[in-house]
Amino acid sequence: NAEAPIARPAARDDIPEAFYRFHLHPGYLQLRIINEGAKKMGIASPFFKQHDGIAGAISQIDGQPYINFASYNYLDLNQHPAVHQAAKDAIDQYGVSVSASRVVSGERPIHRELERAIADAYGVDDAVTFVSGHATNVSTIGHLFGPKDLVLHDELIHNSALQGILLSGAKRLPFAHNNYAALDEILSTQRRQFERVLIVVEGIYSMDGDFPDLPQLIEIKNRHRALLMVDEAHSFGVMGPTGMGIREHFGVAGQDVDIWMGTLSKTLSACGGYIAGESALIEHLKFLAPGFLYSVGMPAPVAAAALAALNCMQQENQRVQTLQARGQYFLAQAKQRGIDTGHSAGLAIIPAIVGSSLKAARLSAALFAQGMNVQPILYPAVPEKAARLRFFISCEHSEQQIDATLDALQAALRA
Ligand code: PMP
DSSP: TTTTOOOOOOOOSSSOHHHHHHHHOOOHHHHHHHHHHHHHTTTOSSOOOOSSOOOSSEEEEEEEEEESSSSSOOOOGGHHHHHHHHHHHHHHHHHHOOOIIIIIIIHHHHHHHHHHHHHHHHHHHHHEESSHHHHHHHHHHHHHHOOOOOEEETTTHHHHHHHHHHTTOOEEEOOTTTOHHHHHHHHHHGGGGOOEEEEEEESOOTTTOOOHHHHHHHHHHHTOOEEEEEEOOOTTSSSSSSSHHHHHHHHHGGSSEEEEEEOOOOOOOOOOEEEOOOOHHHHHHHOOOHHHHHSSOOHHHHHHHHHHHHHHHHHOOOHHHHHHHHHHHHHHHHHHHTTOOTTTSSSSSEEEOOOHHHHHHHHHHHHHHHOOOOOEOOOOTTTTGGGGEEOOTTTTHHHHHHHHHHHHHHHHHHH
């Protein structure tokens, strides 16, 4: 009989609801407690603010202009006409998407032009780009290392590197921030128990704005026959007389570091990440790293924008020099006002450490009310007592904008 209802067994009742309903997920419950607590205390959410246009040193949010210290647009190339034009031309030539993994039919000349330029910037054989900076670290570390290997990383390393290490199944050991005696000690006692050993550091640390002693790391990794990876997300375009990064700052050779990693989303005002190094490394990743192989190729306008930004940075060196000068100015002025900037070197990233998440969120809201946009960094992104405001400096920030912001911060701290 076609009309008869199909008999279905009743859903089982021995599985707690929390295991199959998203609104009962413990992570979500914790998020709601935090958000509702902030609302009760009258703190406006500092997250997901909508910027109406290009986020430069000034950015319009909900129709109002703000002095903006919350974007990575270090050399202000995100509004450079040549960068915009390159992206538009690439759309006309290649379309918006490359519609396949590069290994299949997604390869376009612009990919190799960008990678050649990145490799030349480091003075190494070759480079490969991924569609996300985060995915670059996850896929590269996750693919190259395995359970017989050890990954040693600075305790302040970015989440993307941590995720890559977890994926790899390698043993993971953090060492105290910039503490090379601790690193040397681990290598002296444990090196022989592992096959490959990778050391991961950042060119400029994304929360603190300080940088490692690269020559010392190179000496240690050479002595222990380990591999060194440097994440230049925040140092490329920022350090060194011509912005070529921590390599140029210390005057070391590109070959002295085994894996150079960087993002296209900061100085290069696009989106994606890169690995630069010797041919065998790049070829290996291009044929076997899952985040490259099984992912669509970078959209041509994005690759073209990054390449144009790299050219602009090299042709308009005053941007790098102004950024460095403004960073030093910000740091000196902040210190003069008694603001705790931690170990920041006064390059592109300067924190104002305020000691509690609540205080950081309140200060961010107080500055926002006065026309300044700066993001609070709250626990668990940093330890609770290290909660802070984090200022990203751009070459377009004027000394007057910096003074006005620091005066407002000082007054809000006193209040
Ligand atoms: N590495 C570091 C040090 C970062 O700070 C970030 C993101 N801010 C990434 C990697 C990931 O880069 P992206 O945002 O371009 O994916």
